[in-house]
Amino acid sequence: MATSLRFQIQKGFSRLVTKYAILSGSILLLLVAAFVLYTTRSNLVSQSDIVRTQLKSQITATLAQADTLIRSPVLWTGLMDSFGRETYLKPLLKQLNRNEDTKFVLLDYQGRVFVETPGANAEAVEVMRQMLPAVNLETTAVQLLRAEHDNDLLLILLPITSPLSDAPLGYLMTQFSVTSSIRELNVDDRLHISFNLQPEFASPMSWWFLSENYTDQIVVGDYKLRYDTRYAMSLLPNMVMLFGLLVMTSLLGYLFVRRTELWLSAFAAQLTYQLDQLVRYAQDIFAGKQVEIESEADRADEIGTVVNTLEALLLEQGRSQERLRKLAYEDPLTGLPNFVRFYELSLLHLAESAQASRPLTLLFVDVNQLKHINDIYGHEAGNKVIQASALLLERSLPQPCLVSRRSGDEFIAWAEIDDHQLYRLSESLAAFDVDYQNVSIPVTLTMGAARYPQDAQVFDDLIFCAEYALKQAKNRARNTYAIFDERLGLRLIRNKQIEERIATALRQCEIKPFYQPKVDMVTGQVAGFEALARWYDPKLGWIQPDEFLPIVEHLRMFSDLTNCMLTGIFADVDKIVARFPGAKIAFNASPQDFQREHLIDSILDYAKSQPHGLANFELELTEQDIAGLDEDIIEKLNILIQAGIHVAIDDFGTKYSSLSRLTTLPLHRLKIDLSFVSNITEAKGEEIVRLIVSLAKTLNLEITAEGVETLRQRDLLVACGCRNAQGWLYQKALPLSELMNLPTVLLPAEKSNDV
Structure with a gap:
C-alpha cells in the first residue's frame, strides 16, 4: 500500500524516538536493577x-x-x-x-x-x-x-x-x-x-x-x-519496586512518544509542504487538468523545473501510447489489425451476429510461393506483395468485414457472404500481378473458408475449420479455394483419431512392413523388395500411408516409424532371403534417424548377429535428404556401408541435388520417380528418362524405375536401358504371409489399382 512522504517522515522519526525511549528506559531499569x-x-x-x-x-x-x-x-x-x-x-x-x-x-x-x-x-x-x-x-x-x-x-x-x-x-x-x-x-x-x-544445606534457596x-x-x-x-x-520487595518503576517508566514513555508524534506530524507537514504541491501538480497533469501554480511557487526553482519536465513528459507519453497502441494492435507492414486485435473485434461481432441470426464466413488466405518471390526478387518485393494482397482483400470483401495479417504469408478475414459470393471472391483473388521496379510479379492466393454457425459455433473452432480447409486447398492445388464441409469434417475427425492412436501403434509396432517386389523386366526374375509401411487399426480399419505419414511428419515421429519398420523387417528377412535367394530388402529412412544413436546401434547389433552382415539390405534416401547430409551423418552412413548395406537415391529428379554431391557420396542405386515413369509415353518424358539412365550409368549406379503400371511403360524403360522396376504391373505390396507364396519369376499383368 502506497504511503505519503509526509507519513514516511513522521513514521521514521516516530520509530526513532520510540526506539530511543525504549532503549533509554531499558538502560535506566537495568541500572536501577543493578544498583x-x-x-x-x-x-x-x-x-x-x-x-x-x-x-x-x-x-x-x-x-x-x-x-x-x-x-x-x-x-x-x-x-x-x-x-x-x-x-x-x-x-x-x-x-x-x-x-x-x-x-x-x-x-x-x-x-x-x-x-x-x-x-x-x-x-x-x-x-x-x-x-x-x-x-x-x-x-x-x-x-x-x-x-x-x-x-x-x-x-x-x-x-x-x-x-x-x-x-x-x-x-x-x-x-x-x-x-x-x-x-x-x-x-x-x-x-x-x-x-x-x-x-551443606539440605535445600537450595x-x-x-x-x-x-x-x-x-x-x-x-x-x-x-x-x-x-x-x-x-x-x-521480592525490590522486584515489586522495579515492577512499579517499569510501569511508571512505560506510562511516562508512552506520554512522551504521543507528545512527540504530535510534534513530528507538524514538523513533517512543514517539511513536505512544497513536495505535496509538486505531487498535486503531477496528478493534475496526468489527469489532464489545467495546472495552476500558486504565485509563491511560480518561479524558476526546483518545483517549476519539475513541472515543466512533467508537461514535456505528458506530451511524449501521449505519443508513446499511440505508438504502443499501434504496435500492440496493428501490423506494421500493412496497417491492418494484428491477430490479437482481430480476435477481440471478431468475438464482439460474432456475438452481434448470433443475436441477429446473421451468417458469417471466416477466410484463411495464403500468399503462394512468397519465399520463392523473396528469393528471386528480394524481401522488399515480398513486402510489396504482402501490402498489395492486404489492399486487394480489403477492397474485394463486402462490408461489414475485417481483415488481419495472421503471419508472414497468411491473412485471416471475415465477411457476411454466402457461397455464391465466396466463389466470385475466389475468382477475383485467384491471381493478380504486382509491379515492382518495372517488373510484373505474378501472385496467386489460396483460400480456405468456414461458415458460422453451420461449421462451428465457437470462434476458435471456426478458425480451426477455416485453417484446415486452407490446408486441403493447398494440398489439392494452388490458387484455389476450399470450403469446410461435412466431408472435410469427417476427414478432420479421422485425422484426429489417427493422431491420437499413432503413438501407441508405433510403440506396439502395429504398423507392419509390406513388401513390393523389384523385378528384372527382361527376365521377370524377382531381384528384391521395398518395405512399405501399412497400418491396420481394429477401430479405424486400413489407414493409408498418405493419411498417417503426414501426421508422422507433423509429430516428428519418423525415427519411431523407422524403428518400428526395422523391427518387422529384421523378423522377416531370413524367411524372405530363404524364399528369394540374393534378394535385397530396401527400407526408407531420413537423416533425422541418424541423430538417434540407438537406432544405428540396433542396426549394427543386428549386422553382427548375421553371417553376411547387412548385405541383404538397401537404405533409400530421398534426393532432398542427400543434399542436406552433413559430415557427421555421412560418417555414420559409411559405418553402415562398411557393414554391407547399399544406399539408393529415392524419387530422383523431383527435388534438386548437386552432381558433384552425387559423385562424392557412397551410392549404389538411383530410382526414377514415378512422375517421370508416368510421362515416359510422351517425347519429352522419354528423353528425360534417357538422360537419367545415362547419368546413372556414368556414375556406375544401378537403376530402378518406380510406379510401372503398363506394358508400354515397361517397353520404353527397357529401351532406355532400365531393366529393374517395381509397380502394379508386376505386384502390389504384400504382407509376409502372401509374399511366401509368390513365385520367383513374375509376369506383367496390366490391372486396376485396387488395394
Missing part, C-alpha cells in the same frame, strides 16, 4: 558479618565457660558428695543459668538430671541422654535441635571427670539458643539465617533470594566445634 542488586548484596554481607561475629563470640564464650566448669573441683566434688548437691551445685548452676540464651544442665553418669535447671528444654535433655554411648573422655557430642517456635538450640554434651577416676562422674549439657542470640541483634527483617552442623554460605570453626582447649551458616535476603 538494587548491589546494595542488597552489600547489606547481606555486612549484616551476615555482624551475625557471624555475634554467634562465634557467644558460642566460644559458652564453650569456654563449659570447659572451665567441667574442670572445676567444685563440680566433680559435688557429684561425688550427694550432700554437696544442695550446698555446692545449685548455687553454682543458678548463677551460670542467669543468661536466657544459655543453659547448663548437670547429668549424672547414667544421664539423669542431677540438679534441676529451670528453663532447660526437656526434649534437649532426652536427646543428649540418647547420645551418652557416643561420649567418652576424649570426645564431645554436638546436636542441633529445632525446638518450638523455630527455636534452634545448639546442644553440647561434655564428660565430667576427676583425677581419682577414669570413668565420667557425670555430664554437663550446654544448651545455647542460636535463634535468641540472633534476635538480640535486631537485624534486617528480610535477612533469613540458617544454622547447620552439616557441611529460591531464585528470588540472594544468599551467602559460611563455615566457622571454634577451638576451646581440646574441643573443636565446626558449623555452617547461610544468610539469605529476599529480592
